[in-house]
Amino acid sequence: MTCKNAPTEQQTLHSPATCMHEPWVWADHPHDDPDCERLWSGKWLWFPPLRLLDDSWNTIRTATHDGVLGYRSKAATLINTRPGSDDTRRPICIYTNDWRDLEDVKRVLNALRDLGNVDVLLYKTDSETRRQRYGQGASTYKALPGRRSMTVPRRTTLLLEHHHTARQHARKAAEQRKRLRTKAPAPAT
Structure with a gap:
């Protein structure tokens, strides 16, 4: 599968808690190639409460732009809801190139912990998302609160x-x- 089109400049400028015209706001690694194929990509998922969404996103966006995290990150905006989801939280996704590359997946987990994230983090492959697998049982890896190790x-x-x-x-x-x-x-x- 080829990568999705790179986000527009407008999608990268807005804060997720105020954006009402796009479902996602995006940040790219400075050396990312948006045209590359990523057959095995996946992402760490973090679900901060709405009151912390903008501050959480600013931290992730900056770290992504600085090359500390994966190749791309995105945060759901207020218009991004799914039936049965918790409306008091929105996901922030931090992408890695290959879910099978445990060293890189752990590197990004440790970087998230270094940034101060102590919440539960879930990792999910993009193939599971394409299959519309959400909720319990859809995670490939899980990092318990404050832990740098992951459950497989x-x-x-x-x-x-x-x-x-x-x-x-x-x-x-x-x-x-x-x-x-x-x-x-x-x-x-």
Whole structure:
């Protein structure tokens, strides 16, 4: 999947608590390539209360612009609601390139903690969002309040093991093909 179009300048200027014409406000890493493919992207989700939304967003936006967090962040505005969601909070999403890259996912978690975030943080893959999976059971990772470690649900562990096994098989197959090509007789002229 190709990245969504980069946000307009207007979407990056407004505070989420006052913006009434866009569902999201955005911030991009200064060296982000908006045209790149991110098949495995995901995001940390933080749900600050409305009274702290603008201050929380200003912290995340600045850290994203400074290159401290992932490649992009966004915050839901007041018009962004889903049926059954908590209307007293809005999500702030902090994106990473690859949910399977545990080192980078943990790096962003630690950066969020360094910025003073002590709340529960949930991590969700963009593929789960595209499948419209929300709420309990949709998280790939979870960081408990104030913790720098993350809980990895069994379902995620199985996905990571499957991915690792598939990569090993692909490497072996590629090595076999390479050996066969090098052993193949030269064509007759």
